[in-house]
Amino acid sequence: MSSGNSLASFLLLCFFLASAASRLLPGYENHEQWMARYGRKYKDVEEKERRSQIYQENVQYIESFNINAMNKGYKLAVNEFADLTNEEFITTRNRFKAHECSPSTSAFRYENVTAVPTSVDWRKKGAVTPIKDQGQCGKQHKLCRCCWAFSAVAAMEGITQLKTGKLVSLSEQELVDCDTSGVDQGCEGGLMDNAFDFIISNKGLTTETNYPYTGVDGTCNSNEESNHAATITGHEDVPANSETALLKAVASQPVSVAIDASGSDFQFYSSGVFKGDCGTELDHGVTAVGYGTSDDGTKYWLVKNSWGTSWGLEGYIMMQRDVEAKEGICGIAMQASYPIA
Numbered sequence: 218m219s220s221g222n223s224l225a226s227f228l229l230l231c232f233f234l235a236s237a238a239s240r241l242l243p244g245y246e247n248h249e250q251w252m253a254r255y256g257r258k259y260k261d262v263e264e265k266e267r268r269s270q271i272y273q274e275n276v277q278y279i280e281s282f283n284i285n286a287m288n289k290g291y292k293l294a295v296n297e298f299a300d301l302t303n304e305e306f307i308t309t310r311n312r313f314k315a316h317e318c319s320p321s322t323s324a325f326r327y328e329n330v331t332a333v334p335t336s337v338d339w340r341k342k343g344a345v346t347p348i349k350d351q352g353q354c355g356k357q358h359k360l361c362r363c364c365w366a367f368s369a370v371a372a373m374e375g376i377t378q379l380k381t382g383k384l385v386s387l388s389e390q391e392l393v394d395c396d397t398s399g400v401d402q403g404c405e406g407g408l409m410d411n412a413f414d415f416i417i418s419n420k421g422l423t424t425e426t427n428y429p430y431t432g433v434d435g436t437c438n439s440n441e442e443s444n445h446a447a448t449i450t451g452h453e454d455v456p457a458n459s460e461t462a463l464l465k466a467v468a469s470q471p472v473s474v475a476i477d478a479s480g481s482d483f484q485f486y487s488s489g490v491f492k493g494d495c496g497t498e499l500d501h502g503v504t505a506v507g508y509g510t511s512d513d514g515t516k517y518w519l520v521k522n523s524w525g526t527s528w529g530l531e532g533y534i535m536m537q538r539d540v541e542a543k544e545g546i547c548g549i550a551m552q553a554s555y556p557i558a
């Protein structure tokens with residue numbers, strides 16, 4: 218090969234590497250480019266200045282985290298939440314009502330399950346609908362405001378598919394508009410349990426298509442409320458603080474779980490098995506749709522979030538499984554429950 222040719226191939230290679238790199242690292246663009254990517258507009262110059270400053274700080278945090286990412290085993294990325302401080306991101310953290318009273322005494326139908334597969338991915342069994350986006354529900358940011366509806370609906374979509382063989386996307390908005398009983402039941406259960414109770418007493422839930430998500434509290438559409446695409450007959454809690462019990466449940470069906478999603482590392486999670494930092498102040502509801510072991514031998518839960526596909530692994534997160542704390546990572550084993558159909 219002539220030196221001219223090899224120079225040309227070298228340049229071509231550089232071009233491919235550079236374009237691959239810019240695809241892999243979409244976040245390391247400037248604030249203006251990022252604004253264009255996410256269609257972000259600010260009300261005035263001051264707001265833009267302030268957001269730009271926060272953006273720079275987040276990019277720096279993410280960059281320095283990723284330099285040491287090998288130590289942690291997972292990576293962060295500049296996603297659509299990059300102009301929010303972590304404090305703003307967690308504005309709604311008290312919206313999620315965790316069990317604060319005596320542990321539930323519900324039956325656990327999977328207690329005697331012994332043979333669980335080494336890995337499960339309910340997406341591959343056709344029991345998981347595409348990632349949804351709760352948006353800035355009720356003008357709040359991404360933590361729990363409507364998360365409970367998305368968590369409960371995903372678990373219900375799962376058990377419905379397992380029972381009927383049909384995957385139907387069901388309506389979170391119906392829960393948001395029509396389930397007005399839910400929020401203050403205290404000891405009765407977390408918000409996902411309240412959602413299941415509403416669905417049972419309503420005798421079902423309609424489809425996403427019939428009653429689409431708007432992201433604001435609306436008036437209950439009673440025509441659609443009485444239009445039932447699927448129903449459940451009950452719900453049970455997974456015995457608290459046992460990843461072994463959670464494993465039996467998730468091996469059997471998608472399960473609603475509550476987690477502490479308030480940290481910066483969760484805000485910007487991008488890939489790999491998430492290992493914290495996080496606490497156990499439950500402030501977000503998501504759905505465990507599987508589990509497995511990563512290439513480097515780390516066990517994980519496969520978790521479906523409701524923040525769109527630009528967050529995490531196309532909207533999913535792998536969270537470390539079988540950790541030392543009995544509560545599980547970010548409290549994932551503290552308040553899990555599932556519907557029965």
Ligand SMILES: *[C@@H]1O[C@H](CO)[C@@H](O)[C@H](O)[C@H]1NC(C)=O
Pocket residue numbers: 325326327328329
């Ligand atoms: C599990 O096994 C025990 C002992 O055989 C039995 O008493 C219990 O009812 C079983 N639980 C379920 C949920 O089937």
